[in-house]
Amino acid sequence: MSPLHHAADLRGAISIGLQEALRGLEEALADLTDAQFRAYPMAGEESIALIALRTLQDLDEHAVITQGGRPTFAHVADWAPGLLSEAADHRDDGALPSRDQVLDWLAAVRASAERLLVAASEEDLHGERSAEGSWPGSAASAYLASIYHAIDQVHRIWLLRGLLRATGKSRLEVLREATTPSTESAQAVAELHYGAVASGNLFVWRATLIRELRSPRRVAGVAPWTWWEAGRRAAEAGASYRFHREAEGDDSSRRLLFARTGGAIGAAGAEDTVSIHLALTDEGWRVNAAEY
Numbered sequence: 001m002s003p004l005h006h007a008a009d010l011r012g013a014i015s016i017g018l019q020e021a022l023r024g025l026e027e028a029l030a031d032l033t034d035a036q037f038r039a040y041p042m043a044g045e046e047s048i049a050l051i052a053l054r055t056l057q058d059l060d061e062h063a064v065i066t067q068g069g070r071p072t073f074a075h076v077a078d079w080a081p082g083l084l085s086e087a088a089d090h091r092d093d094g095a096l097p098s099r100d101q102v103l104d105w106l107a108a109v110r111a112s113a114e115r116l117l118v119a120a121s122e123e124d125l126h127g128e129r130s131a132e133g134s135w136p137g138s139a140a141s142a143y144l145a146s147i148y149h150a151i152d153q154v155h156r157i158w159l160l161r162g163l164l165r166a167t168g169k170s171r172l173e174v175l176r177e178a179t180t181p182s183t184e185s186a187q188a189v190a191e192l193h194y195g196a197v198a199s200g201n202l203f204v205w206r207a208t209l210i211r212e213l214r215s216p217r218r219v220a221g222v223a224p225w226t227w228w229e230a231g232r233r234a235a236e237a238g239a240s241y242r243f244h245r246e247a248e249g250d251d252s253s254r255r256l257l258f259a260r261t262g263g264a265i266g267a268a269g270a271e272d273t274v275s276i277h278l279a280l281t282d283e284g285w286r287v288n289a290a291e292y
Contacts, residue, residue, distance in 0.1 A: 010125055013232035014143045015117060017202045018063060021150035022110050025055060028157040029099055029106075037099040041164045048157050049096045055153040056105055062146035063113040067120065067139055072112050073105045117143075144225035148214065151206065186254040186278045186285040187243055193276065193287050194241040194258060197231035205231075210279055210286040231292040238262035239292065244273055252280045260292075 029037070029052060038049045053076075060072045097105075125140040189208055196205035205228065206214055213224045244257040257273045274291035 017147040024154040062142040067116040
């Protein structure tokens with residue numbers, strides 16, 4: 001087991017997210033032929049190869065280079081987000097690296113990211129990176145931004161795999177079945193949200209958020225990755241949550257109260273309440289604000 005999994009702090013939470021993202025990308029590329037890897041199965045969509053290369057380059061940028069490491073592999077501008085021309089959809093991708101080469105780079109990024117994260121102190125993670133061209137925020141937020149981005153791209157790859165019939169069921173379908181409560185009630189989604197942050201399951205926690213908050217960027221001044229950090233700090237301090245009551249709500253929004261036990265709230269066994277706000281979206285009930 002990686003030594004990162006023994007850390008009971010922000011570093012440990014980041015480690016879990018990184019491993020989920022890297023393992024998800026690795027699984028999404030498994031068993032593909034190079035022809036499938038480079039194919040364009042959907043009009044207006046990129047190939048799995050380009051998505052994987054851009055995702056891995058982003059992880060290398062934010063989880064390695066921004067953290068003080070050297071590039072794990074040679075980056076190419078055409079793989080960077082926003083730099084692909086419209087004609088890129090029709091170019092010959094035979095010049096792109098093979099799937100096996102990308103998996104080798106993935107293993108190298110994983111090793112470099114683990115080494116740097118093990119060496120980082122809590123102060124390092126909260127401190128801002130000032131190197132030219134680096135992430136304009138804390139080291140922790142750079143890690144989380146790359147994790148969020150990778151999770152999004154893994155979903156895209158599984159959708160394309162489904163179109164290629166490279167798997168019987170897309171991971172997107174599997175994740176939706178695994179993370180969406182059958183009742184689709186606001187309470188069930190809220191319970192899933194708190195359960196995910198308590199167990200360190202970033203995939204599921206993020207799936208409970210409204211679509212706008214799944215971005216790694218700030219939305220109307222809100223930085224959703226700071227919620228994850230706050231929730232994990234409370235969980236590491238021993239906090240647990242159970243539904244208490246509905247405080248207010250209507251057909252399109254609800255505010256629920258949860259009893260929190262443990263964490264930094266005084267005497268052992270003491271309880272206080274935290275609130276969580278949910279909105280009814282086209283995906284069902286989703287979280288748009290939460291306290292931990």
